[in-house]
Amino acid sequence: xxxxxxxxxxxxxxxxxxxxxxxxxxxxxxxxxxxxxxxxxxxxxxxxxxxxxxxxxxxxxxxxxxxxxxxxxxxxxxxxxxxxxxxxxxxxxxxxxxxxxxxxxxxxxxxxxxxxxxxxxxxxxxxxxxxxxxxxxxxxxxxxxxxxxxxxxxxxxxxxxxxxxxxxxxxxxxxxxxxxxxxxxxxxxxxxxxxxxxxxxxxxxxxxxxxxxxxxxxxxxxxxxxxxxxxxxxxxxxxxxxxxxxxxxxxxxxxxxxxxxxxxxxxxxxxxxxxxxxxxxxxxxxxxxxxxxxxxxxxxxxxxxxxxxxxxxxxxxxxxxxxxxxxxxxxxxxxxxxx
Amino acid sequence: xxxxxxxxxxxxxxxxxxxxxxxxxxxxxxxxxxxxxxxxxxxxxxxxxxxxxxxxxxxxxxxxxxxxxxxxxxxxxxxxxxxxxxxxxxxxxxxxxxxxxxxxxxxxxxxxxxxxxxxxxxxxxxxxxxxxxxxxxxxxxxxxxxxxxxxxxxxxxxxxxxxxxxxxxxxxxxxxxxxxxxxxxxxxxxxxxxxxxxxxxxxxxxxxxxxxxxxxxxxxxxxxxxxxxxxxxxxxxxxxxxxxxxxx
Numbered sequence: 001x002x003x004x005x006x007x008x009x010x011x012x013x014x015x016x017x018x019x020x021x022x023x024x025x026x027x028x029x030x031x032x033x034x035x036x037x038x039x040x041x042x043x044x045x046x047x048x049x050x051x052x053x054x055x056x057x058x059x060x061x062x063x064x065x066x067x068x069x070x071x072x073x074x075x076x077x078x079x080x081x082x083x084x085x086x087x088x089x090x091x092x093x094x095x096x097x098x099x100x101x102x103x104x105x106x107x108x109x110x111x112x113x114x115x116x117x118x119x120x121x122x123x124x125x126x127x128x129x130x131x132x133x134x135x136x137x138x139x140x141x142x143x144x145x146x147x148x149x150x151x152x153x154x155x156x157x158x159x160x161x162x163x164x165x166x167x168x169x170x171x172x173x174x175x176x177x178x179x180x181x182x183x184x185x186x187x188x189x190x191x192x193x194x195x196x197x198x199x200x201x202x203x204x205x206x207x208x209x210x211x212x213x214x215x216x217x218x219x220x221x222x223x224x225x226x227x228x229x230x231x232x233x234x235x236x237x238x239x240x241x242x243x244x245x246x247x248x249x250x251x252x253x254x255x256x257x258x259x260x261x262x263x264x265x266x267x268x269x270x271x272x273x274x275x276x277x278x279x280x281x282x283x284x285x286x287x288x289x290x291x292x293x294x295x296x297x298x299x300x301x302x303x304x305x306x307x308x309x310x311x312x313x314x315x316x317x318x319x320x321x322x323x324x325x326x327x328x329x330x331x332x333x334x335x336x337x338x339x
Numbered sequence: 340x341x342x343x344x345x346x347x348x349x350x351x352x353x354x355x356x357x358x359x360x361x362x363x364x365x366x367x368x369x370x371x372x373x374x375x376x377x378x379x380x381x382x383x384x385x386x387x388x389x390x391x392x393x394x395x396x397x398x399x400x401x402x403x404x405x406x407x408x409x410x411x412x413x414x415x416x417x418x419x420x421x422x423x424x425x426x427x428x429x430x431x432x433x434x435x436x437x438x439x440x441x442x443x444x445x446x447x448x449x450x451x452x453x454x455x456x457x458x459x460x461x462x463x464x465x466x467x468x469x470x471x472x473x474x475x476x477x478x479x480x481x482x483x484x485x486x487x488x489x490x491x492x493x494x495x496x497x498x499x500x501x502x503x504x505x506x507x508x509x510x511x512x513x514x515x516x517x518x519x520x521x522x523x524x525x526x527x528x529x530x531x532x533x534x535x536x537x538x539x540x541x542x543x544x545x546x547x548x549x550x551x552x553x554x555x556x557x558x559x560x561x562x563x564x565x566x567x568x569x570x571x572x573x574x575x576x577x578x579x580x581x582x583x584x585x586x587x
Contacts, residue, residue, distance in 0.1 A: 236432035239391055240446035240498065241421040250445065254436045 051299045052309045058293065059313070062129015062284045068121065071113040072132040079106055079135070083320055087327055096331075107139050125203040129284035131313065133203070137285065138272040141210035146264075148211060149218025150253060156223055167219075174216030180277055182213045187281045206278050214271055221263035225256030258332050265325035269318050276314075286310060341369045342402070343502050343533045344390060349399035351385065351557075359385045360396060361557035367502075367550075370531045374544040374565070377554035378580060383537045386554070387504045390535065391424045392417035404501055422450060425495030429507040431487040433479040439466070439490050440475040443497045451498065458497070465493040469523055485516030489523055496527075503527065505536040541584060545569055553577045 015025040052059075061072045086099055114136065116122040128136070155167035174182070186209025187202065194200065200208070229252060237247045257264075279288035290306045293299055299306075344367040351360040359382045367373045375383045388394040390403055395412045402408075403420045433442050440462050447458040466472040469489040471482075479487055488508055495503060505524065509517045521543050528534060528547045538544065544551055544565055551568040553560045553576075561574050572578045 232432045239426040241450040246449050
């Protein structure tokens with residue numbers, strides 16, 4: 001009770017302290033409540049959510065054969081469980097040590113579950129789609145662009161002029177080209193350049209293009225990390241007799257990655273959202289599924305429902321990624337070595 | 340007595356005309372402690388950093404533990420020297436992303452290729468010697484300056500060096516933390532470790548050193564036993580420096 005009175009007094013003090021303030025406050029409260037009212041009315045009464053509810057498997061798996069849908073479903077559930085264990089699981093040392101390996105292992109596992117083979121019926125990548133494909137594109141591109149970015153960053157710091165210039169050139173060029181152009185290049189031009197008979201499927205061409213693009217940005221983030229490591233660290237390592245390679249591997253990269261972690265999170269969340277560009281280039285990932293459902297005469301004109309729903313899904317996954325990254329950052333600062 | 344460090348006419352200039360080292364010659368015999376003193380900018384840090392190849396020099400000759408280096412700065416020889424010479428820095432320079440024990444075992448495991456268990460056991464022994472074995476699992480940022488510096492000494496000792504270099508090891512410490520580091524260094528000297536120490540600590544120099552080398556603007560002004568240097572320095576410049584130190 002006292003709390004309510006306190007809040008009320010506070011509101012009076014902040015919003016209605018004099019006449020002009022009161023008028024402005026009233027107008028804004030009116031506008032905000034109208035917007036909220038209309039939004040809720042639309043969300044609950046006007047919107048026809050069957051376009052979402054009747055197509056849930058499509059959003060999740062695209063045109064993956066219905067009786068094999070358990071495979072991508074298993075993968076997504078494993079990813080989800082792993083996130084929960086990482087965030088809320090106990091802090092046992094062996095568990096924390098193996099978590100990082102488990103995260104990396106989810107990528108080959110996902111590829112195996114999607115491609116099939118070795119006991120599972122093989123499924124062509126053109127049947128992949130929906131959220132599964134979006135996550136796969138993000139995960140594979142991030143995993144590949146991280147080492148490439150590290151190498152580019154190290155080359156850019158190199159004392160050999162040729163390597164240093166080449167790396168700078170590559171990074172500058174990639175940052176000067178819009179992502180969509182790189183993706184077009186991947187989808188349309190790579191098949192022309194490859195010799196007859198060799199064919200890289202569309203999903204891998206997309207991953208390849210994303211990797212080329214993102215690694216340039218990651219290289220710059222890691223270069224920032226490398227540059228902020230004091231020279232005295234290298235001197236200390238030198239005086240212990242570590243060689244150049246060991247210094248890079250044991251001293252520089254772990255520290256640079258830790259410094260660059262917030263920027264790297266940014267890159268991977270950006271990458272996740274940018275995978276939606278592939279909808280224009282013919283991959284049926286999450287946004288692509290939305291577009292193809294809208295093209296169905298049964299659901300024609302229900303743009304708002306579909307896009308609100310897609311926005312929610314993107315928002316949810318991004319939030320999970322951000323929370324995971326923040327958790328990783330915290331663990332790294334408290335316990336500096338273990339995941 | 341075997342000489343551990345022999346320097347002959349070391350000369351180094353950063354820019355034309357300004358000499359960081361000017362014809363520096365010295366000898367440190369096995370089991371001896373040489374203290375290097377001098378005003379800031381006199382080249383004392385530069386001098387001991389040439390001993391393990393962190394600095395190059397332009398002229399002269401250096402013989403560390405029988406390994407001869409000249410101005411060509413032969414990388415292979417330098418690596419050989421670094422495996423047998425430990426160094427402790429003013430700012431500790433511990434690796435912040437590794438735990439205390441990992442800091443210490445890093446070089447034995449990766450440079451000397453010793454087994455991890457063995458390196459850890461020896462690391463714990465060293466930490467125990469330094470009185471900080473209870474911190475083995477912690478990270479450098481969780482330790483005080485004095486503790487960090489003792490870890491740095493243990494890290495340098497982990498390679499079982501035949502020569503230890505100290506570059507102003509107590510200059511970055513709180514006054515009440517200085518003694519714990521100096522005591523550790525005293526014990527090392529008593530155990531017969533060959534040491535070259537750049538420091539402003541007169542007490543330490545008086546008690547522990549066998550020779551005091553005084554430098555100014557890259558030149559060796561004088562090399563004397565501590566009892567002579569501190570009571571009756573031969574050179575006017577040394578006496579002036581000591582007077583300045585006393586006032587602090």
